[in-house]
Amino acid sequence: MTAEQDSNLDINQGPQEYVAPTTLGQAAEAVADGNATILAGGTDLMLQTAVGHINYRTRLVNIRRVAELRGVSKQDDEIRIGAATTITDIRNDELLSRMAPVLVEAANHFAGSQIRNAATIGGNICNASPAGDTLPALLILDAEVELTCSSAGTLAQRRMPLTGFFTGPGQTAMLANELLSAIVFRIPEHRAEATFIKSGPRPALEISIVSAAISAIRDTNALFHVRLAFGAVAPVPLRATATEAFIEGKTLDDDLIEQAVDILMSEINPIDDVRATAWYRRHLAAVYLRRLLVDEY
Amino acid sequence: MSINIDIEFTLNGRRVQANVPADMSALALLRDKLGMTGTKLACGEGECGACTILMDGESVNACLMYAVDCQGRDILTIEGLRTEEVLHDIQQAFVDHGAIQCGFCTPGMILQTKYLLDSHSSMTPDDLKRGLESNVCRCTGYKKIFDAISDVATDKA
Numbered sequence: 001m002t003a004e005q006d007s008n009l010d011i012n013q014g015p016q017e018y019v020a021p022t023t024l025g026q027a028a029e030a031v032a033d034g035n036a037t038i039l040a041g042g043t044d045l046m047l048q049t050a051v052g053h054i055n056y057r058t059r060l061v062n063i064r065r066v067a068e069l070r071g072v073s074k075q076d077d078e079i080r081i082g083a084a085t086t087i088t089d090i091r092n093d094e095l096l097s098r099m100a101p102v103l104v105e106a107a108n109h110f111a112g113s114q115i116r117n118a119a120t121i122g123g124n125i126c127n128a129s130p131a132g133d134t135l136p137a138l139l140i141l142d143a144e145v146e147l148t149c150s151s152a153g154t155l156a157q158r159r160m161p162l163t164g165f166f167t168g169p170g171q172t173a174m175l176a177n178e179l180l181s182a183i184v185f186r187i188p189e190h191r192a193e194a195t196f197i198k199s200g201p202r203p204a205l206e207i208s209i210v211s212a213a214i215s216a217i218r219d220t221n222a223l224f225h226v227r228l229a230f231g232a233v234a235p236v237p238l239r240a241t242a243t244e245a246f247i248e249g250k251t252l253d254d255d256l257i258e259q260a261v262d263i264l265m266s267e268i269n270p271i272d273d274v275r276a277t278a279w280y281r282r283h284l285a286a287v288y289l290r291r292l293l294v295d296e297y
Numbered sequence: 298m299s300i301n302i303d304i305e306f307t308l309n310g311r312r313v314q315a316n317v318p319a320d321m322s323a324l325a326l327l328r329d330k331l332g333m334t335g336t337k338l339a340c341g342e343g344e345c346g347a348c349t350i351l352m353d354g355e356s357v358n359a360c361l362m363y364a365v366d367c368q369g370r371d372i373l374t375i376e377g378l379r380t381e382e383v384l385h386d387i388q389q390a391f392v393d394h395g396a397i398q399c400g401f402c403t404p405g406m407i408l409q410t411k412y413l414l415d416s417h418s419s420m421t422p423d424d425l426k427r428g429l430e431s432n433v434c435r436c437t438g439y440k441k442i443f444d445a446i447s448d449v450a451t452d453k454a
Contacts, residue, residue, distance in 0.1 A: 014299020018319040018365055043361040046322060047342055056299075060319050062366060088355070112431020114409070115343050117355040118362065 015060035024068045027179060028150035030061045034176035038063055040084050041119040043111075044127045053170070061179075069122070069181060072096055077187055080146075083122025083180045087134070088113070090121060099187050102194035102213060106137035109198050122180045125165070128172045128236070129207075135237035136213035137196050138162055139229035141185040147174055148181040157181065166236035191217045192225060195292060199284055208232045209276040212288040221251045228292075233268040233285050240267050243289070257293050261286045306367040308333070309377025317364040324348045324359035326367065327374060335375035335404050339433075346432030349405035349412075350374050356412035375404035378411070387411055387449050394445035398436035406432050410446050420450050 015037065021027040030036055036059040039045055048054040063069055069084035072093045079099055081090065090096060091107040110116055110124075110133045124132045125145065143162045148155055162183070165173050174180060188194065198211035211231035216223035226247050228240040243264045250256055270281035299318040306313060308331070317326055327333045327350070339347035341360050348359040351373040378385040384392065387407050397403050406429065413420060413428040420428065425446050434442060 014318055014320040016300050018300060018302050020365070020368065039363060039366075042363050042366065043343055043358070046361045046363065049320065050341075056320065060365075062363070064366060111343070112346070113412070113428060114346060114349055114356045114358045114431050115361070117352075118357045 013056065015056045015058065017059040018062070019059065020062040020065050022065050022067070024066055024148060024181060025150065025155060027061065027063050027066050027069070028148050028155055030059065031179050032150045032177050035059055036061045036176075038126070038179055040064055040123040041086065041115075043115050043119045044123060048127075057176075063179065064120075074099070074187070078184055079187055081121055081183045083125075083182055084120045085122075087111070087116040087119050087121065087124070090134075091116060100137075100141060100185070100194075102196050102215065103134065103137045103141065105196045106134050106198075106213070109133055109196070121183060125162070125183065126172060126174065126180055128166050128168075128170050130169055130235060130237055131208045131211065131232040132237060133198065133208065133211065133231070135162075135166075136211050136229035136231045137194075138183060138185070139237060139239050140194060140213045140215040140227035141188065142227065143183050143185040145174075145180055146182040146184055147178040149175070149178045159184065163239050169235050188215065189217065189225070193218060194227075195295065197288055197291065198231070199288075207275060210270075210281050210284040210288060212285070212292060214292040216247075221253075222249050223247055223252065223293075224249055228289075230264075230268060230285055230288075233270045233281055235269070238268065240264055242267050247293070252293060257290055260293065261289055264289050302365050304365060304368040306369060307371045309373060315364070319363075319365055321364040322360055323350070323362040323364045323367055323372075326364035327359060327372075333374050333376055337401055337404060339401065344431070344433070345402070346405040346409060346429075347402055349408045349432065351408055351412060354412070354415065356409050373408070375408060378407065385411070386452070387414075387446070390445040390449045391442070394441045394448070396438065396441040396445040398434075398438045402432060402434045402436075406434070406442055406446075410449065414450060414453055422447055422450075425450060 019030050035057050037057045039062045069082040072081050087107045087110045097104045124134045144159045145165050146159050148157050192215050194215035196213040198208045208231050213229045215227040217225050226244045228244045230238045246263050270278045272278050299320045301316050303316050327336050337347035339345045343358045343361045349356050350359045353371050387410050409432050
């Protein structure tokens with residue numbers, strides 16, 4: 001313990017209880033009183049608690065040993081990813097590389113291998129950073145989150161679209177007595193093409209200055225079923241729905257792309273921070289939209 | 298203050314027991330409680346790789362891992378790599394190539410290399426560079442480090 005950490009003890013008290021459940025039922029029970037901090041990979045929690053951005057609740061609940069929360073599976077026309085599946089597991093997953101390669105691409109750009117080996121997709125979602133690397137890819141996949149809680153001894157689950165899950169930087173719609181158990185999305189149509197790009201001074205191990213993902217079905221010179229998402233340009237990971245609607249079905253040419261850029265500029269609301277200025281983020285978002293549209297058509 | 302938890306795990310092939318605060322990092326456990334100072338604290342936020350350890354064979358940043366999560370796991374640090382007095386091939390390659398300046402990044406570099414070579418059947422020089430992207434050498438002695446690593450990778454293949 002350093003002196004600095006000692007002086008923080010009053011405002012940042014450590015957990016008073018610790019449990020490491022092995023089943024989803026035990027995990028849901030452990031958070032049921034709303035007084036738990038959930039530990040998965042720990043790569044964000046360790047840092048955010050150290051600097052006081054997150055304070056521990058009474059009980060630290062380590063969900064890393066819950067087998068039901070790990071792995072990728074196909075159920076009917078859906079893909080289901082357990083919340084405690086690591087980024088490395090996603091990066092190496094054969095089903096995902098066939099069915100949703102854009103998510104594998106995002107995992108490939110995620111930090112470095114030491115962090116990918118520990119960090120989980122559920123943690124990346126619940127951390128709710130506007131710059132979270134998997135989030136634009138999950139947004140264009142129309143992903144939904146599955147939230148589990150224990151109510152009178154039985155498990156109750158609800159699903160909500162990821163678009164509505166983020167309520168602000170580091171804030172989500174998950175209740176204190178719930179835990180994120182899975183992320184689910186329909187297998188994308190075979191003809192849909194998707195791309196993820198991200199910017200940082202280094203190719204990986206970098207918090208994005210701007211990230212972007214697009215999915216669309218190309219027909220001659222127009223895009224259909226357009227899904228467009230950006231990271232680090234707004235308080236939450238953003239589905240650019242107005243820009244999507246504008247592009248939908250129209251013949252792509254230089255003029256149309258510039259009009260789409262104008263609409264995107266009105267949809268985003270980036271900030272100045274240590275990594276980049278708002279001006280540069282706007283510039284980069286425009287460049288990325290042009291690049292995504294030119295590559296697509 | 299955090300509650301303390303009893304844990305038991307395998308460290309470099311030996312069973313160890315410890316009583317740790319629930320919010321302690323694995324790095325603090327290794328260095329401050331167990332005296333295993335080969336694992337280095339540098340950035341403390343997962344950017345530099347100096348604290349790389351192998352957890353059940355996978356490389357992780359000990360500074361971002363909770364000590365309580367060591368429970369039941371198999372942890373390998375740089376102290377456990379050699380057998381008796383014989384250096385591991387990767388360690389020997391670093392010595393042979395003089396791939397050490399201040400040495401602070403070396404334990405992390407070596408363990409990350411072990412992870413890469415153990416978990417991939419073959420690695421190109423570019424794969425190795427990409428695989429070491431989260432291990433930083435501030436003496437910027439990368440040339441000799443890559444020479445050493447490429448040697449081991451070639452011998453293995």
